[in-house]
Amino acid sequence: MKYPRNVAVLGGNRIPFARAGKAYKNVSNQDMLTAALDGLVARFSLQGELLGDVAAGAVLKHAKDFNLTREAVLGSALDSRTPAIDIQRACATGLDGISLVANKIALGQIEVGVGGGVDSTSDAPIEVSNDLRALLHRLNTAKTTKDRLKVLKDIRPGHLKPSAPSAAEVRTGLNMGQHQALSTERWGITREEQDEIAYNSHKNLMEAYEKGFFDDLMTGYQGLDRDENLRVSTREKLASLKPVFGGSEGTMTAGNSTPLSDGASTVLIASEEWANEHGHQPLAYIRDIHTRSVDFVNGADLLSAPAYAAPEMLERHGLTLDDMDFVEIHEAFAATVAMILKAWEDEEFGKNELGLPGAFGTVDPAKLNVYGSSLAAGHPFAATGGRIVASTAKMLYEAGPGKLALISICAAGGQGTVALLESAR
């Protein structure tokens, strides 16, 4: 399935990702998204420019932020008549925002837009208990002081316990780490495999910073000029950490699981005509974006949807894993990456789950997450898609004409969104 016309990624801008409760503890989703957007405006001279659409979102969002993206646009240096939409597909939010804008450009509805996302675990909404909420609604509708007092009289100390935001799946009651722990065990993924993925993530991201790779992809914010979670890590240090998921025998640690993070990212997407008129060299073309889900409630691996989505997408372009020059698999957990790679190498999975004659294929480790991924950078849920798309587009441009990249992002609810990008050099 080919887009009716080329959709070009011109570049991106994100703020460094911070660890939860640290550098960005005093800023809101709107502050961060506005900062990321303003950095993009500055980099591409979009001051006062009227864009076709801005699609972004946050996974953890206050009810008052229902128009978060539009508010960020209004606070930015863009033409304030630029429309905006809030979307949400858990951790795939950023990539799906980009997809939404890409589709509009492909269809000729708009010429240029921005996709992205933001998340703050430091500023996450705290909810009140269901009982207290019911009482508060009654209080709100009470007409007389006597009625109001009657309502207040019914409030019990137990009602005041807030329910903190939780990453648990509603239908299974298990949180994401617990789900992945089950999958990790099922796929026989070792501690060493996971630690190696985590080690490489930090090492590769560090190298990217040292090369100045992010100088035109990021804008320093709140005193941070690189991802707060990034560290010089050693295999020994990673091996010494205690498991946090899967019980005492578990293999998943704080080192090979992505930490809670704060941050925002944006990506500038346009038609080739718009790029030419404005003197911007496209970095990459978006060839396709595809989403599917798995029935995790009835036993499928929660974070395995990309293992299905990528083969489906590549097949409709007549491509295989061997045709890819870069493979970017979002590291929700190191084990998630290992699981997806194993599934693609597994003959049974290929035959039974994908309907292929055999295994889908093998990813050359040299092509995998070459500038690191979420384990090192952090993972502000909705901001991850924009981070990966902008970085990958730049990698493709630097690699040269004809180069291809596969992007894979798993999401809560058993969902997965994947994308195919081609160098625009």
Added chain:
Amino acid sequence: MKLDYLSFVRSGPGKFIAKKTGLPEPADLPRFKDRPQPILGPVLVLGNSQGTEDIANQLLAWDGDVRRHGDELDKIGSIIVVLDDIVEPGQTGPIIAELPAAFKKMKKGGRVITVSRTPLEDDPAVNAARAGLEGFIRTLAKEARYGTTANGILVDDDVELTSSSVIGALRFLLTAKSAFITGQTLRVSAEGGGIPTLWEQHLSGRVALVTGAARGIGAAIARTLHRDGAKVIILDVPAAGSALTDLANEIGAIPLQMDITADNAGERIVEELAKRDLKVNVFVHNAGITRDKYYVNMSEDRWNSVIDVNIAAQLRINNALLASDRIGDQFRLVSLASTSGVAGNAGQANYAYSKSAVMGMVAALGPILAERGGTANAVAPGFIETEMTGKIPAVQREVFRRSNSLKQGGLPLDVAETVSFLGSLPAGGYVGQTLRVCGQNLVGR
């Protein structure tokens, strides 16, 4: 409430006490936005040469209220003394005979400018006559009151007084843009340069790059170059990203985040220019750091980091730029020196070295660039009110502020105006000089 010296002596009781005790009372210096006219008139032109006529005509072309005698005037805005023809010291007396009376009638923020020949003559009498003017102008600057400044333009023998660099210097020193420059001489050593189509937008159509542009003096320079019509590229370290972004969006500048001390910084700048199909006309080396310590306690690390940012990085970037095809026509390189580099400053051995080095760099680079139609010069700020100087202990800061003829600190804008002037088309005739913006700081030459 601001509790500093300036607000104190301008307050009612402060003014009274200052008058009684002879405390210096700093004048309120008008800047360009307060006085946008090129000339504070009437302007008195003294001198007998053909050059005097030429300059008087130039002032008339700028709608100046030009007078050749000051007797009948109550107030005088500017005085220009042209002494390009003197061949022995005794000739000066008659030419400046009218000056004392006129000097007494100066308006607030007035201008005194001498125009004479550079003392590079073999004949002792001629050279003495010319050289004496430096001591004279520096003294007038010290005696001037109420924000009046006094500066000299030195013109080499083979350069006409009608050349664009003389006209450019005259214009700049006459305007309020030069408010914090006094007691200085500027040498015109080549014809080069040109006259801008519009003085108010003299950088129109030109591309300027400013390093260290996110805040302080760098941001003021970027804003001023933008005001003067340039397309500005602002560069700073990634950590200053938000400030750089806000400035870029404010003035429509192109932000470049990078560390200028990276080995490939010059190549990356060239790459970024190529990517945007731009050539740079004005390059401003503003980025600089301080790591103060008395020299006996100075670690190698403190020494090296200052040298690397303040001078070594500039040399590397220049080399990359000069080797590229990204240098535009009438190229102007302007680097930030400091009065600490001119006179030394206790606790700043590393900084003073680096800033002296900047002066040495432009002195050598100016002639090299001249071969390609460009030039290089430096600006040496004295005490400027910035975030950086705001961290100096209060008492010491007050002393620094009062240690110049204008009895106050300068503004980042004053430095920026001077950078814009040295980046202008007419500046082609200033080759490898350092112009001080210090209110005639007591230290150094």
